[in-house]
Amino acid sequence: MSMEIKQVLPRVTKQRKAIFSALQGDASHPTADEIYQRVKQRLPHISLATVYRNLKLLSQEGLILEIPTPDGPSRYDPQTHQHYHFLCDRCERVYDVEIPVQGQLNRELGRQGFSIRSHEIVFYGLCRRCSTRTSRAS
Amino acid sequence: MSMEIKQVLPRVTKQRKAIFSALQGDASHPTADEIYQRVKQRLPHISLATVYRNLKLLSQEGLILEIPTPDGPSRYDPQTHQHYHFLCDRCERVYDVEIPVQGQLNRELGRQGFSIRSHEIVFYGLCRRCSTRTSRAS
């Protein structure tokens, strides 16, 4: 875990480790601020800017995934294997979607002259929980 | 064109018409501010807030498409039939991608308990222009 950090970033600070490990095993796709609140319990003096800086670095290095959302803050995902996402229109939760990676799409785009690094698929609609309720969950 | 506006929005103002028609036939995926600059030539007193409000309304009503981008302002597309997008890592242009709509993905997600309204696929990489240059285009 923090060994992985060492491989790609010059220094392993306690803030960096805490931010990275706060995400491990979490499938709830927290926002930067939620991660900040969480890490602050261990490191009360940590700065929100530090959380942002490290989340950006970690995602640039491929140790975590940043998921931009259309109408709110980015969310972060410790799952680094390629997969897709579902955003609930009502409760705004993000779900991991486990369908096969559509590699043929990249090949098709390559044929059209683009040099593809990656692709993301985002589904929109109502999650199971919300589609069986009329209440405004959140 | 402005008849379409009338069908879905209570009033057809000159600002609304100008914003909508500024987008027609434009494949460059302009930002709200670019549209504002453009419309301002016809309506010098138009407000940026009016541009934002109408772009939001028009996209909510399905007359145009809003494309959120990970690291910058949203871009707008007059093409309303379902299609996908490519974002160039270097020049940040948005390209329309004409590959078949992947309807089977929605069906697969439906089987997994989600109620799908739509999906979007965004490809990342270098466009033709940028992959043949080393200069930092923009």
Add this chain to the structure above:
DNA sequence: AAAGTAGTTAGTAATGATTCCTATTTGTGA
């Protein structure tokens, strides 16, 4: 055509997410 009224606008302030700035601190290789 005149009036009524609900929707819309302009201009600006406010918000929210994220990044920048800088003096200070700290991890790491020598």
Add this chain to the structure above:
DNA sequence: TCACAAATAGGAATCATTACTAACTACTTT
């Protein structure tokens, strides 16, 4: 342990977007 580049804390700044509100106007009803 030393030296120094990298990272941090805290707050200011930035950028995109939305909220607010008094004035205005498109459209409906007389």
